Amino acid sequence: xxxxxxxxKYEEIRKTIxxxxxxxxxxxxxxxxxxxxxxxxxxxNVFLHxxxxxxRRHGIKVSYTWCAGGLTFLFFLVLTVTGVILMFYYRPVAxxxxxxxxxxxxxxxxxxxxxxxxxxxxxxxxxxxxLHMFRVFMTGSYKPPREFNxxxxxxxxxxxxxxxxxxxxxxxxQLSIWAxxxxxxxxxxxxxxxxxxxxxxxxxxLTGLITPRYDARSFxxxxxxxxxxxxxxxxxxxxxxIPIAAAVxxxxxxxxxxxxxxxxxxx
Amino acid sequence: xxxxxxxSKTLTKKPAEANLWTRREFFGFAGWGAFLSAIGLGLLxxxxxxxxxxxxxxxxVFNAGKPSDYTDGEVSExxxxxxxxxxxxxxxxxIAIQAICTHLGCTPRWLSLEGKxxxxxxxxxxxxxxxxxxxPAPRPLERLAVRLDDEGNLIIDKSKKFLxxxxxxxxxxxxxxx
Numbered sequence: 001x002x003x004x005x006x007x008x009k010y011e012e013i014r015k016t017i018x019x020x021x022x023x024x025x026x027x028x029x030x031x032x033x034x035x036x037x038x039x040x041x042x043x044x045n046v047f048l049h050x051x052x053x054x055x056r057r058h059g060i061k062v063s064y065t066w067c068a069g070g071l072t073f074l075f076f077l078v079l080t081v082t083g084v085i086l087m088f089y090y091r092p093v094a095x096x097x098x099x100x101x102x103x104x105x106x107x108x109x110x111x112x113x114x115x116x117x118x119x120x121x122x123x124x125x126x127x128x129x130x131l132h133m134f135r136v137f138m139t140g141s142y143k144p145p146r147e148f149n150x151x152x153x154x155x156x157x158x159x160x161x162x163x164x165x166x167x168x169x170x171x172x173x174q175l176s177i178w179a180x181x182x183x184x185x186x187x188x189x190x191x192x193x194x195x196x197x198x199x200x201x202x203x204x205x206l207t208g209l210i211t212p213r214y215d216a217r218s219f220x221x222x223x224x225x226x227x228x229x230x231x232x233x234x235x236x237x238x239x240x241x242i243p244i245a246a247a248v249x250x251x252x253x254x255x256x257x258x259x260x261x262x263x264x265x266x267x
Numbered sequence: 268x269x270x271x272x273x274x275s276k277t278l279t280k281k282p283a284e285a286n287l288w289t290r291r292e293f294f295g296f297a298g299w300g301a302f303l304s305a306i307g308l309g310l311l312x313x314x315x316x317x318x319x320x321x322x323x324x325x326x327x328v329f330n331a332g333k334p335s336d337y338t339d340g341e342v343s344e345x346x347x348x349x350x351x352x353x354x355x356x357x358x359x360x361x362i363a364i365q366a367i368c369t370h371l372g373c374t375p376r377w378l379s380l381e382g383k384x385x386x387x388x389x390x391x392x393x394x395x396x397x398x399x400x401x402x403p404a405p406r407p408l409e410r411l412a413v414r415l416d417d418e419g420n421l422i423i424d425k426s427k428k429f430l431x432x433x434x435x436x437x438x439x440x441x442x443x444x445x
Contacts, residue, residue, distance in 0.1 A: 182371040
């Protein structure tokens with residue numbers, strides 16, 4: 001069988017698969033490269049339909065957008081995947097957290113790669129999200145009709161910082177415990193809800209609450225000190241609560257990009 | 268033949284009464300009210316849920332031994348590791364200072380040669396009595412409640428703090444006179 005015959009055989013098998021009922025049930029439109037088919041390919045696939053079926057030429061100009069928003073999302077996906085992988089070994093319990101982190105680093109095959117990918121992607125996401133904000137600001141893309149999407153973006157920035165902050169405690173070493181001690185101490189000064197913040201005394205008289213035991217800080221730390229309950233609380237916030245909140249806002253953010261007229265163009 | 272339509276069957280519209288809400292609005296408000304109060308109560312329950320009744324934390328009260336264990340004019344670091352508290356005896360008066368920097372909560376060190384507390388994080392310095400004099404710390408170190416029990420032991424309660432800026436260092440609970 002020569003190569004030409006082999007190619008003909010391959011084409012024959014390919015055609016059988018692509019023309020099959022099962023294949024057609026999943027991918028309703030063929031690859032035939034016509035403008036109409038391209039739109040239908042995108043619009044009839046649940047994953048691809050997140051993309052606009054058509055976009056303007058300037059939208060893919062990297063020098064204009066830096067692709068910072070897209071890269072932030074890519075980093076979020078990297079963090080989700082590596083994070084779930086780390087969860088197979090990590091236990092958010094004071095006795096085990098630190099040794100599990102060391103176990104991942106020194107013994108688990110590819111553990112070091114997963115941990116470092118998670119760590120560096122986290123740093124990268126924070127940098128990219130700020131670069132994205134800078135680009136949007138400098139190109140005036142926050143102006144109407146995109147003003148609400150800027151607000152959603154600011155909330156996503158806050159959630160990115162909170163993900164970074166809650167994740168920082170999880171290695172459960174001196175650096176992370178003290179960083180979170182300092183960070184949560186700032187919550188003492190929360191207006192109305194922190195026991196050392198403005199109006200704390202008035203709130204204490206009014207409600208009998210807002211003491212070191214019942215205030216914004218103990219809500220975060222699950223007690224009066226950064227201890228084992230704090231680790232568990234931060235773990236749940238880091239792995240479940242904040243990612244879901246961020247994912248919901250991302251859906252709104254991406255949807256609004258399209259509904260507000262697509263990626264903004266050069267002025 | 269002429270038929271007369273009974274009064275009850277005529278389609279005379281009643282004059283529209285000025286109602287506060289229409290039926291539709293009423294059920295709309297009732298529905299949203301039920302929904303929002305369920306969400307709101309759930310949220311309140313969640314906030315309460317996040318504050319457990321029992322905390323498995325070490326007791327804030329500890330026994331620091333006899334006053335005679337402390338040398339006059341010295342800062343004792345005996346309970347710093349375990350309790351984050353310095354105990355100072357000065358001219359027949361014993362005070363307890365919390366070893367938490369008032370800047371961002373690190374543990375300062377007592378430098379006996381220089382006679383000051385020095386924070387390793389951002390360089391805040393405090394005099395022997397706890398008054399801040401250098402670095403970013405915004406206020407003096409906090410003092411803790413001290414008392415003598417029936418057997419003459421020093422009992423220190425870390426949950427009661429005495430702040431210089433509120434003039435609480437004169438409070439008799441904040442020191443023990445021998």
